[in-house]
Amino acid sequence: MAATVNVDYNYRFASMLLAEAPSKRQLRLATSGGAEKNPHFFSGRFKSPKQSADLLIALSAISRTRFFSPSELQARMLAAADPVVTSDGDQLRFEVFSVCCGTYARLDLRGNGLDGDWIGKGTTNVDFNPPMRAALSSVMNSEKVGLRIGADGVELERANETVLERKVKLPVRWLKGFVEVQVYQAGLRQAIELPALELAKIIRTLPKQNFLQAGVITYLVPAGKSVRLSQREAPGAIAVGAISRLKTLEPILRYAKTVRIYDSEDAVSAFELTFDEGSFFFVMSPNAARGFSGEGQALASFAQSSSSDILGRVKSALAWQQKIDPVGLSVSLNVDKELVHNALQVLGSRGLVGYDLSTAAFFHRELPFDLTLVEELHPRMKKARQLVDEKSVRLVPGKEGEYEAYVKGSSGDHFIQVSQDSCRCTCDWFAKNQGERGPCSHILAAEIAMQAEDAK
């Protein structure tokens, strides 16, 4: 049985699309959690109601999608978690993570798409119940649609009788993935920008996602003004794992002007659909059968020795910034820029900052979940700590800035080499993944032991 974390959603009312007058409705999103219990962020209206409604529906659909369903799991579908919304006083960011933990989506609605009052800043969950979704899908272009995220005290008083409580067991792997994906995004680089229609043409040729294609990497190769699909890596080719997952974007591509595609060396890819009033991000793991939770990119951050002092100082400098400037922060905190960046990575892996691909910068948001368990329950991290506790790690000094270690494993001693640029281990898991899915438990154990040694 997978480890889970209990999350209590405590909405003071059910989200709804309220009819105020003919052709005038208001989307009232109930909030739960965050710094306040039921925060109130925004009150105003959408400038493009239909487009915004369809984007929110698409986002919500991703949060309920399982792109990979191993047969043994089909019967026990996991509870989908409600979207997370962050208000920074100028834009709203809605974030979701798919049930299979392999895709992350975010809708940024900028200030120019909204007209109204910014009441509060913060991060919270919003209720996306089926009747609300159904009503949202009926929004027409000719309508005026208001938006309220949260409610003020008086309204909450009135709504007291219709408290909506849901207790959800969120899998730890889901939470792990949610934080892991931020670290991954920080490593992505923009590869190409296309007219949205060109991506639509590609998507229509894709077969339906099936389990056989879960691990297949397909490449988007620049061809003229567009791209074509290829199965072979080539200079300039963008690697996309289980590419059929892009079909999810098909219904909203018609609103997009351009598509920016981001890629990385480890086949994590991201697609940003740009609109006049915001962006829609869709980040995919390299393999549909492998969620971000299993990748372990944040593990290095967990094991890292970013001093708690620096971490604390960077954390205290967070004030719902849209774009955190590591250089500015390093000057104001009088800390090396590299250390600030490392600290932001660690904060990302603790759900305290997200990463915005379009600005290539972290932004402040605090996931409304208890993330302490993420680190505690990560199997590799847990095992690494156990190895250290059992004194199964023997460190051997290496050259300047390098060290070696022997770590006891289930099949003999594993030989570990750690340098500034790379680390490697003789275990099967590392041999198979070559660090693509983060460090193995033996490398983590060696790093923890090394830090303990340094601390002495």
Next chain:
Amino acid sequence: MIASALDEIIIAADETRCEDFFRGMKEAQRKELAPRALQWASALNGFVNRERPQFLVFDKDASGDIEFYRSIEQGKIAFPNDFKEQSFPVARMAVLATANFPEVKKFGLKGLPAPKVAARILVDRKPTWIDKWCALVLKESTGTHWLALYRLEKEGLCKIERNSSYWISMLCGLSDQELFSELLSEDASLAEEVWQMLDDAGVARALAEPERIAHEIFRKRWNSGGNIFASMEVATRKGNNVFHESLIQMVERNLLDKDRLIEYSFNSLSVIGEAEAKRSPYQSVSEADFSMRLNKELLNGAAAPFANRFASLLKAAHKDVSTYASTVLIEMPMESLSVEDVCAEIGPAFLTKSKEPAEAALKLLSCLAKNFPEKRECYGPAIISAFSHSSKDIHKKALSLVESTKVLELPEVFSEFTQRVDMIQGMERAKAMALAEKYKNTSEGALGSSSDSAASSSASPQFPTQALSSIDEAEILERAQTVDDSLRTLSCIDCAVEAYKAQTVCDTPVMLDSLNFPRLNPATAIKPISSLDDLIYMFMKVWSGKCTAMELECVLDGVSRLCNERPSDFQQKTDALRQKAELRDQEFSMVGWTGTLAQVAASWVGDSRAADATGKVIVADPSSIFARRCLSLSKRIVSKQAAPLLCAPTHAGGWIDPMVLVKRINEYFWIKLEPDKVDFIQALLRIAPDNRTEALEAAASIKGEIGEALRYALGSGMGRVITPEYWVAAFRARDPKGTNGELGKLLPKFGPDGHEPAIYGFDLSEVSAFANDRFASQGGLPNFLPVMSADPDFPISKAAQGSYLQTAAQYNARMACRNRYALFPTVLLHDNAVSWFAGSEAYNWLHNRESLLALYAKRMLLNIESVGSYWHGDFELLFDPDISLAENGRYFLCFAMSSKNNDLSRLAVDALIAAVAERRITAAGYGEAMSQLLPTGVITAVRWTRGLRDMSRTSALHAWFVWQSVGILIEKAPINSTQQIPFLELLTEIQIEHGFKIHEALRTQLSKISGSGKAAKLAKTMLSGKSSLNGSAETLASLQCLQARVERCERWQIRSSIKVEQIV
């Protein structure tokens, strides 16, 4: 006395008396009566089930009860022997009225009277455990006892949590329409609960198919080992209409709000519409069917006020929902529709794979166009979005609507249309282009005058004359003149220049079977593993199976050179590797189950056992060379003789610089080590053509047969043949396609590519036979590329192959035929027995790739319908610019492009694109191969056209290649006109896009296609199609062809300019 009164009531089967009997009774008295009531329930359960032995398998309690009943019947137990089935419900009442909660729980159905009665008994008794009982009933009798729970709660005796189980239980209650109506009329608050119930996701699923509840209960019971017959008691087994009828009836009786139910039906359709239709084969009614039917009946023709709701359903991903919405909107009075809203919503209807919603949407758009001709700016873009659909029928209908509505007069619509023209396939593309041409001037004029010129960049598609001017033809022609003479001949540059001047394309392939161009690319020199640590990690990686064939070679070379390095921490560093080697036979690697890598590892880091202690017999097949190399390496490691591996590649593609090979052999002699036979043979078959003269000089001092064979391979004369294996390999390294008479005398009746070159035939019947019966090959490969062989026993014929079931003698005879060639890798590549790709054989013989490509092609055919990838090999050689795919390689590509495995077919397209760009394949040859294979029935034509269509978009040269090769297919393939259609469509598209000229033979063939069918229409369209001005399309393709040849020669020249000293 009271007990006897209870006996009397139960025997009389009088429920009313029973209820009266217990009414107001004190708990103490009930406690006294409980044992008697329990006995009665058990005995009656035994009585009822006495003739149902099958029941006992599932209900252990019942078997005990039957035994109890039998004892009473036989007089072994003193108990009234007066049983009838009607007494059982009374006994159940007695149990609930007397027993404590653990007993009631244990007795299950034996203590559970009908819901109404149960409620009355408990209301009277008011036990302290009533909440527990409610939870138990909700869990165990979900489908039957909601009413009891409702009554108890109404009486204020309990508070039940509203969860999925409660809602399902309530839903089951709804199946009794009369009772539920009665309750609703009595209790207004119940109606609100009904709405809450309907909002539950589980209820929404169960509404459509009540049977699902029973299935679910059965599943739970089965999994938990409980009473699987519980599901049979669910009160919902009344067909699929039960809930539908109930809801409608409640509305008719004004017990439920009609408007709210209408709203509910719309919301359900919206939620269902979020996902694509997915109906289980076991499902008779889908949720969409249910909601649509409910919606339709509730609206009863008065749908107009809900026009916007229906419009919002048009975008549903569920095909039925979208189709339903379109259909209702079409039937509606048109004045009730908002054209703007409908058109804004309709786009996604063309994204579903199914045709129905798209057809219905087009019909709706047609109605709108008819009724609101002035609103073209709304429905124009909506019609254009229909081209997103994959069906040609939809394109056809959309085009006729575009034409009839004249929406292309609007500049924005025209611009959108031209951007989507390439999504239209076949003849419709021609029509689309004609339309674009027709409206070009009007729309462009309007665009020019418009202040918003965003769309002005997308004019109508044009032939690629503009692209031609962007290539500097003078520069290419000048570069062509500076190329070295011998390389120009190999690359056919003169031919390409002539073709360019004549506005045709040179289709002659680059002569890649020659040894006259350099292979050693300094940029791709292999860096050998230099440290023990690197070797350990790389060995682990290779062993994990995630490696390339080259990494495998590097590891073997590393172990060979570094095996004697034993630092003090060696044991510890290699501990994991050692442990793994001990599990040798359980490991899977890219070299198969041979355990060869494990053998190397064990010899290196394990004990010093003899390497062949495993006693494995290596059967000769194409991949066995690798196994033999590993075996010999293991032996050397055990004897602690570190030395470079002779056959370790020095450059990409597996090539060995001859100078390096000479140096390696010299090293062997210095350390007085005899080179291993298989290693030396393999090295000869990898000698690059570069630096051979220098290497021959350097090899002058190498003694013995090895020295003579090496010098022979490098260009010297033959020496005395002691080991024929050396000489065959050396001969094949210097003359890959030649004949050696001297070796022929020594090796009579020898296999192909021994002393005589393999000459390939083509046997179409093998492909046809495979198409008819895919399991007829009896374990061997379909041998459609047979080779002439002087040895009648090799390659093993189909007849000799025998069946899967064969005697040991037959098997041994077959093995003996193959084992003769164990150290003749060039001959062994013609073995037809092994049907999977081994990966390691990719570098067995580099000078002539035809035998390997023939093997690949046969294996590809065998696996053409496989969606798996377990049999895939190292396809990297298909992308080697120095390997020709013009002969046997083209068959591999033909089959791979028709592979059911999407990824493999896409890889084949990639390989074909690369081969065309590098002039390694000819349009004539590929067209011929296609025309041979298509009629056999093994090819799926749409897979070919899909790949070729993608390829044609790459460049003018690729489009020309497809145009030519498909043209040849049409000319030569004996196929009927229906089979020709997809190819004619492709040609039409290319003709429209590029305007290539139709050559005479194709023109004749096209004019022969008669009749009024689609093929004839396509042929007619093509014949009347326009060619590009002054042959500009051919010119551009020809220039690209020339450019590719020149660039290739320039790359070769760079290789040649590298001096020998630099390499050494």
